[in-house]
Every structure is written in structure tokens, then in C-alpha cells.
Amino acid sequence: xxxxxxxxxxxxxxxxxxxxxxxxxxxxxxxxxxxxxxxxxxxxxxxxxxxxxxxxxxxxxxxxxxxxxxxxxxxxxxxxxxxxxxxxxxxxxxxxxxxxxxxxxxxxxxxxxxxxxxxxxxxxxxxxxxxxxxxxxxxxxxxxxxxxxxxxxxxxxxxxxxxxxxxxxxxxxxxxxxxxxxxxxxxxxxxxxxxxxxxxxxxxxxxxxxxxxxxxxxxxxxxxxxxxxxxxxxxxxxxxxxxxxxxxxxxxxxxxxxxxxxxxxxxxxxxxxxxxxxxxxxxxxxxxxxxxxxxxxxxxxxxxxxxxxxxxxxxxxxxxxxxxxxxxxxxxxxxxxxxxxxxxxxxxxxxxxxxxxxxxxxxxxxxxxxxxxxxxxxxxxxxxxxxxxxxxxxxxxxxxxxxxxxxxxxxxxxxxxxxx
Amino acid sequence: xxxxxxxxxxxxxxxxxxxxxxxxxxxxxxxxxxxxxxxxxxxxxxxxxxxxxxxxxxxxxxxxxxxxxxxxxxxxxxxxxxxxxxxxxxxxxxxxxxxxxxxxxxxxxxxxxxxxxxxxxxxxxxxxxxxxxxxxxxxxxxxxxxxxxxxxxxxxxxxxxxxxxxxxxxxxxxxxxxxxxxxxxxxxxxxxxxxxxxxxxxxxxxxxxxxxxxxxxxxxxxxxxxxxxxxxxxxxxxxxxxxxxxxxxxxxxxxxxxxxxxxxxxxxxxxxxxxxxxxxxxxxxxxxxxxxxxxxxxxxxxxxxxxxxxxxxxxxxxxxxxxxxxxxxxxxxxxxxxxxxxxxxxxxxxxxxxxxxxxxxxxxxxxxxxxxxxxxxxxxxxxxxxxxxxxxxxxxxxxxxxxxxxxxxxxxxxxxxxxx
Numbered sequence: 001x002x003x004x005x006x007x008x009x010x011x012x013x014x015x016x017x018x019x020x021x022x023x024x025x026x027x028x029x030x031x032x033x034x035x036x037x038x039x040x041x042x043x044x045x046x047x048x049x050x051x052x053x054x055x056x057x058x059x060x061x062x063x064x065x066x067x068x069x070x071x072x073x074x075x076x077x078x079x080x081x082x083x084x085x086x087x088x089x090x091x092x093x094x095x096x097x098x099x100x101x102x103x104x105x106x107x108x109x110x111x112x113x114x115x116x117x118x119x120x121x122x123x124x125x126x127x128x129x130x131x132x133x134x135x136x137x138x139x140x141x142x143x144x145x146x147x148x149x150x151x152x153x154x155x156x157x158x159x160x161x162x163x164x165x166x167x168x169x170x171x172x173x174x175x176x177x178x179x180x181x182x183x184x185x186x187x188x189x190x191x192x193x194x195x196x197x198x199x200x201x202x203x204x205x206x207x208x209x210x211x212x213x214x215x216x217x218x219x220x221x222x223x224x225x226x227x228x229x230x231x232x233x234x235x236x237x238x239x240x241x242x243x244x245x246x247x248x249x250x251x252x253x254x255x256x257x258x259x260x261x262x263x264x265x266x267x268x269x270x271x272x273x274x275x276x277x278x279x280x281x282x283x284x285x286x287x288x289x290x291x292x293x294x295x296x297x298x299x300x301x302x303x304x305x306x307x308x309x310x311x312x313x314x315x316x317x318x319x320x321x322x323x324x325x326x327x328x329x330x331x332x333x334x335x336x337x338x339x340x341x342x343x344x345x346x347x348x349x350x351x352x353x354x355x356x357x358x359x360x361x362x363x364x365x366x367x368x369x370x371x372x373x374x375x376x377x378x379x380x381x382x383x384x385x386x387x388x389x390x391x392x393x394x395x396x397x398x399x400x401x402x403x404x405x406x407x408x409x410x411x412x413x414x415x416x417x418x419x420x
Numbered sequence: 421x422x423x424x425x426x427x428x429x430x431x432x433x434x435x436x437x438x439x440x441x442x443x444x445x446x447x448x449x450x451x452x453x454x455x456x457x458x459x460x461x462x463x464x465x466x467x468x469x470x471x472x473x474x475x476x477x478x479x480x481x482x483x484x485x486x487x488x489x490x491x492x493x494x495x496x497x498x499x500x501x502x503x504x505x506x507x508x509x510x511x512x513x514x515x516x517x518x519x520x521x522x523x524x525x526x527x528x529x530x531x532x533x534x535x536x537x538x539x540x541x542x543x544x545x546x547x548x549x550x551x552x553x554x555x556x557x558x559x560x561x562x563x564x565x566x567x568x569x570x571x572x573x574x575x576x577x578x579x580x581x582x583x584x585x586x587x588x589x590x591x592x593x594x595x596x597x598x599x600x601x602x603x604x605x606x607x608x609x610x611x612x613x614x615x616x617x618x619x620x621x622x623x624x625x626x627x628x629x630x631x632x633x634x635x636x637x638x639x640x641x642x643x644x645x646x647x648x649x650x651x652x653x654x655x656x657x658x659x660x661x662x663x664x665x666x667x668x669x670x671x672x673x674x675x676x677x678x679x680x681x682x683x684x685x686x687x688x689x690x691x692x693x694x695x696x697x698x699x700x701x702x703x704x705x706x707x708x709x710x711x712x713x714x715x716x717x718x719x720x721x722x723x724x725x726x727x728x729x730x731x732x733x734x735x736x737x738x739x740x741x742x743x744x745x746x747x748x749x750x751x752x753x754x755x756x757x758x759x760x761x762x763x764x765x766x767x768x769x770x771x772x773x774x775x776x777x778x779x780x781x782x783x784x785x786x787x788x789x790x791x792x793x794x795x796x797x798x799x800x801x802x803x804x805x806x807x808x809x810x811x812x813x814x815x816x817x818x819x820x821x822x823x824x825x826x827x828x829x830x831x832x833x834x835x836x837x838x839x840x
């Protein structure tokens with residue numbers, strides 16, 4: 001496809017989304033839930049064809065020599081499809097995030113003010129690989145009354161195209177919503193994303209889900225507000241007042257349970273007074289679990305370990321590797337974490353309330369934990385019922401984002417003829 | 421100044437702001453209020469020198485042949501300085517916007533969650549002309565625990581430089597805050613703004629205050645999130661169920677009381693059934709008040725008026741000009757307003773509750789009014805006590821923005837050793 005055709009296609013997609021936005025934006029929740037129910041049914045009814053489309057993606061991924069973990073993420077089976085259906089069911093059962101009364105008061109000037117939650121409008125979601133993201137994101141947007149424009153990775157093109165077809169059909173079948181409130185971009189060229197990001201008159205928000213490269217590209221090219229989900233370089237700080245058993249248990253959980261996710265830890269910061277008791281036990285456990293420790297110079301005084309390089313303090317390993325840094329006091333720990341963290345999730349292990357409060361107050365991050373694993377930073381764990389991602393931004397939404405974070409608000413003001 | 425020197429200067433400014441952010445971010449409110457009190461005192465003590473610096477700006481504006489209204493906006497006198505001092509006093513008296521508990525609950529997994537308000541971080545404010553904006557914005561940022569980088573218009577360079585000097589001094593004098601938490605860019609070159617907008621590792625948010633050209637330039641060049649304050653093309657819709665006396669009173673107030681502001685109306689949309697009774701009275705009043713009416717073709721059936729061009733429906737006149745459009749029904753009115761409005765403030769004049777609810781529900785704008793003037797869209801009228809601007813964005817903040825809108829949040833999570 002040449003650039004002119006790409007632009008024409010994108011123009012028509014964003015225009016279709018915006019001009020049909022009203023049909024979902026002002027719909028009541030029973031209509032939106034009915035659309036979701038229909039989509040879930042269509043997924044079950046069209047399972048075989050979906051698996052067939054998915055097979056095309058897998059074959060082409062294999063022929064392109066994509067690495068196994070990527071192919072694994074791409075692959076659908078009966079179970080993952082059931083998972084999608086279940087996920088839609090969960091979203092149906094969530095409370096309507098719209099028309100919540102956020103404030104209600106009479107102003108000094110006599111006007112009666114009411115602030116209510118409303119949809120944001122048209123949301124563009126740019127993501128990579130997993131086809132279930134197509135269903136999850138569309139379902140969250142539908143439930144929250146937003147139109148969405150989906151742009152998935154090229155590896156999952158056949159699966160995503162088929163899935164978005166089902167979603168559009170589900171919207172159209174359930175009377176009232178228009179199929180155009182869900183749009184799918186099947187152009188694989190990056191030029192398409194670049195041009196899409198200029199459409200700030202049509203799209204209200206961009207949510208990217210993917211690697212650092214994709215997100216940086218989007219931030220550099222977007223005229224539309226972006227809520228970023230950057231990497232998580234998360235720390236556990238083991239205080240001199242730590243309960244060492246808790247510290248060990250939490251470090252193991254936060255590093256080992258699922259090392260490939262953003263809320264896993266990459267670095268353990270240890271108070272010098274805790275090092276002697278803590279590090280040898282950690283070393284023993286991590287050896288058993290196959291975790292490589294990359295320690296600072298002082299760490300080597302206590303345990304055998306690989307020497308950490310400067311780069312290690314800023315690395316999201318996403319595997320069984322952990323950096324260890326010894327600090328002289330809590331202030332040094334806070335300074336180190338504020339410098340190398342990505343404002344995602346940070347934990348302190350301490351029995352001292354004052355130290356915990358200082359850590360909570362002085363570290364700039366979305367989620368701060370006391371004697372608790374960083375792995376809890378997650379929309380489901382936060383009882384949001386669903387998650388569109390975890391924001392490392394500070395504007396609009398921070399940390400896990402569910403339905404509420406897909407809304408904005410408006411003010412409704414009434415009086416009997418008041419003027420200024 | 422050449423580009424290399426501009427970049428060096430900006431690098432040092434953003435670095436100074438960020439590296440001293442902690443001193444204000446984690447300060448308690450008494451310290452922040454003390455800084456504000458000191459700034460107010462310094463303004464009074466240094467009034468004469470401030471007036472002298474301001475005179476330099478006025479002279480240079482005159483020699484450059486700037487238009488009178490611009491020179492007027494630029495000019496400080498005893499009264500405007502008193503206004504600045506009063507405005508700081510008001511901000512001191514406002515409640516601390518930080519550490520408010522926004523949510524507090526025990527999660528199903530047993531972890532105790534608390535969500536509290538915190539400062540955003542480093543905020544860049546790029547504005548034009550009025551020197552009092554320097555004081556207002558800095559005071560709001562100080563009260564809300566944010567560091568700020570101020571970039572004013574070149575016309576007010578001497579005044580702004582002197583004012584920001586006083587503000588920095590006030591921060592330094594009141595023990596605890598660092599003078600670097602307020603930064604002033606005195607480079608008038610646009611290259612400076614362009615480079616500043618690339619500094620997303622140092623600045624968390626940009627708030628522009630100024631004309632459309634400035635805001636568009638910022639949106640196109642910024643890697644940092646921007647909260648936009650675009651123009652206000654606001655409407656009053658006179659329903660067929662309108663009380664005509666209220667309609668007249670509100671149209672006069674919304675158009676005439678202060679036509680140069682964004683919450684004044686630019687267009688009156690009239691139900692065809694109300695036109696016969698409403699328009700002749702409006703015409704009579706507006707003739708008396710010197711308001712020019714630019715009507716659609718059908719308007720001319722009822723009153724003498726200038727013919728509106730297509731451009732008029734999308735114009736922010738900012739003077740005593742108003743467009744008038746006759747519509748066949750409420751749906752047409754809603755469609756017209758959604759197409760030509762800027763999502764700022766829209767009013768319906770109607771005694772019919774159902775029509776009002778439909779208008780409130782289907783128009784996408786920050787503030788919707790029933791039988792009330794659009795002129796109330798204002799932080800002070802909304803009892804926020806202060807205003808950093810009026811957002812026409814939907815992300816993070818919408819409508820009038822006060823102290824609360826200058827905060828974000830963080831989650832604090834506690835347990836006694838829970839893991840996932």
C-alpha cells in the first residue's frame with residue numbers, strides 16, 4: 001500500500017469512529033452489556049474459524065523464524081478462547097462506570113453543580129502480539145462507552161482481523177450500537193501509525209501496549225495525549241529494621257513467580273546493617289531457584305556474585321537475574337530508587353513505621369508497598385475487575401487502569417436564570 | 421543566543437528544577453504557605469522597582485508599535501500589584517491539596533490499600549503577556565507542591581524576570597524550600613520552547629496559556645503531556661420550551677458582560693418555534709448594546725441582520741459580534757453544537773426537563789448549563805478558590821482547573837508479608 005492509500009484508509013477509519021461515537025457514548029449500560037454478551041456468543045460459535053485464522057499467523061510467524069516465546073504468546077487454543085469469553089463475562093458483571101456522580105454541591109453564586117463521569121470519546125489502542133488484547137481492549141472500551149480504534153501487531157494480523165470482525169458484528173447485532181464504534185487497522189506499515197497519531201481532531205487518547213521501542217515511537221510522533229505504560233524497574237528495599245524472613249519470602253515472590261512482567265523486581269537494595277544476615281540466605285535460595293545475582297562492590301563482601309555494571313541498575317531483566325545494591329542508610333536507598341526506578345512499584349521491608357512512612361512519602365512511584373510483594377500491582381489484584389494496562393504516567397491515570405480510568409467527567413450546572 | 425547556548429541553558433534549568441523537586445514535593449503545607457507569605461511581602465516591599473521594570477516593557481512595547489489592548493494587559497500599577505498580593509493570600513487560605521485520602525479499602529487478597537493525592541512533579545507553564553500570570557501560576561504550583569518552569573511572553577520579559585526573582589527569593593528565604601523549585605526562562609527565542617518540549621525526562625506536564633497559535637505549536641512539538649486550553653466557541657440554545665425573558669437575560673450576559681473571554685458565547689441557536697417571539701426582542705436589546713448579529717438565512721425572515729458566512733460558525737469573535745442559527749428541533753441543535761463547539765461551555769434555555777436532560781447527555785462539553793449563563797465557567801465561580809486555567813481537554817482535567825487538578829495520586833499498600 002502506498003502512502004496516499006494508507007492516509008485515505010486511516011482518514012476513513014477515524015472519521016467512521018468519530019461520526020458514530022454518539023451511538024455508544026450516550027447508550028445505556030444494558031445496550032453495552034448486550035453487545036458484550038453477543039460478542040462472547042459469537043466467539044464460541046466461531047471458535048473453529050478463529051483457530052484456523054490463528055494457524056495462518058502461527059505458520060507465517062514460524063516461516064519468518066520468530067522466537068518461540070513470541071509464537072507461544074501468539075497461539076490461541078480452546079483454553080485461551082474460553083479465557084476471552086470469561087473475561088468478557090467479568091466485564092459484563094462490572095458496574096457501569098458512566099454517569100457516576102463525582103461531586104454535587106450548590107455554589108456560593110447559587111448555581112447547582114453536579115460532576116458526573118462520562119466516556120472519553122475515541123480511544124486508539126496500539127499493541128503487540130497477543131490476540132486476546134483485541135478482545136480485552138474492545139470489551140473495556142465498549143463497557144465504558146468509548147469508541148476504539150485497534151491497531152495490533154502484524155504477527156497476529158489474521159487472528160486480530162477475524163476477532164475484530166466478530167466484535168463489530170456483535171455491536172451491530174445488539175440493536176443500537178453501530179459496528180463502526182470498533183475500528184480495526186489492518187495496515188501493517190508503520191506509516192499508518194505515524195499518520196494515525198496526527199489525528200488529534202478525531203482521537204481523544206492513545207494507549208500503547210508493547211515494548212519500549214513502540215512506546216517511544218508513539219510519544220515522539222503523537223499529537224494526541226498518550227498514557228504510557230513504560231517498563232517497570234521495581235525495587236525491594238530491605239531495611240535495617242527488616243524481618244529477614246519476610247524479606248526473603250517477598251524477594252523470592254517478586255523476582256521468581258513471574259519474572260517476565262513489569263511488576264516483578266529487578267533490584268534489591270539492602271541496608272548495610274541487614275546485609276550480613278540477609279544476603280547469605282538470599283544467595284542460598286536464589287541459587288536453588290536459578291536466579292543470578294549481580295551485586296555492587298560491597299555485596300561481594302558478603303556473598304559470591306557477578307559484579308554489577310552501571311547498566312544493570314537501569315535494566316529491566318525480565319528473567320531470573322537480579323541486581324543487588326548495598327546502601328548506608330534509608331536516604332541513600334530512597335535516592336537510589338528515585339534515580340533508577342521507573343515510578344512503577346517499590347517495596348520496603350521494615351518493622352519500623354517511621355522508616356516506612358518516609359519511604360512512602362519520599363519515593364515517587366505509582367505503587368508503594370510495605371512488607372508486601374510488588375507483584376500485586378495489577379487491576380485484578382486491586383479489585384478493579386479488569387485492566388487495560390498499568391500507567392507509568394502521572395497525568396490522568398497512574399498505576400493499574402480499569403474502567404474508571406477510561407472515563408472523564410463533565411459538569412452539569414442548573415439555576416433558574418442566574419447570570420454573572 | 422545561538423542554539424547550542426540555548427540548549428545548554430535549558431538543560432541546566434530543567435536539571436535544576438528536577439534535582440530540587442524533592443524539597444517542595446515532600447514539604448508540609450506550613451512551609452509552602454510560609455514561602456507564599458514571604459513572596460507576598462516581597463511584592464509589597466519591592467513595588468517601586470517592579471513598576472520600574474514594568475515601565476521598560478511598556479516602553480519597548482510602544483516602540484515596537486504593539487496594539488493598545490496588549491499594552492494595557494502588560495501594564496502594572498499599584499492596583500494590579502495589590503491584586504497579585506491578594507491572590508496569593510487567597511491561595512494561602514486554601515486547604516492543602518496534598519495527602520488527601522482518595523480511597524481506602526482492604527483488597528480481597530488481604531492487602532490494605534490507600535490512595536492519596538500527591539504533586540505531579542515539574543510543571544512547565546508557557547504563557548503570554550500578563551505579568552500577573554507569573555505570580556498566579558508560581559503560587560498555585562508552590563501550594564500544590566510542584567516545581568515549575570515559567571516561560572512568559574517576550575513583551576513582559578523585564579517584569580516577569582523581576583517577579584520570578586522575587587518568587588525564588590521568597591522560596592529560599594522561607595527555610596526548607598529551594599529557590600530552584602521555581603525556574604524562569606528568559607530566552608525569548610522560540611527555539612527555547614521547542615527544545616524545552618523535548619525534555620520529557622525532566623518535566624511531567626506542560627500547561628500553555630495563550631492564543632491558538634501558541635497552543636498548536638506546543639501540541640505539535642511536545643513529547644511532554646500537555647493540558648490544552650483552546651478557544652471557547654460557546655453556544656446558548658433557546659428551546660421551543662424556553663422562558664423568553666430568561667433567554668434574553670442570559671444571552672445578554674453571556675455575550676456582553678465580557679466578550680473577550682473564552683466562556684462568553686459566540687453563537688445563539690434558536691428553535692424555529694421560539695424564533696418569532698425571541699429574535700425581535702434580542703435584536704432590539706443587542707442594537708442598544710452595540711452587538712452585531714450575523715444570522716443564517718432563516719434568521720433574516722425574522723430580523724434585519726448581517727448574513728453569516730460558513731466561517732462565522734467556527735469563529736471565536738471575542739468582541740460584540742454574535743452568530744444566530746435557527747434549527748428545526750433539539751436534535752439539530754445538538755448536532756450543530758457538537759460540530760461547531762469547542763467542548764467548553766454550552767447552555768440550554770428551556771422549561772422542559774426532558775429536553776434539558778437530552779442536551780446535558782448528548783452534548784460533549786466540559787460544562788453544560790440549564791437556564792444559566794456560560795460565564796460561570798471559572799475556577800472562582802466553581803468555588804475552587806483559584807484557577808490555573810480552563811481545560812478543553814478530556815484527559816486528566818476538564819473545565820476549570822484549580823489546585824486539585826495540579827495533583828496526581830499514588831497507592832500505598834500494606835500487609836504483614838503477603839505475596840502473590
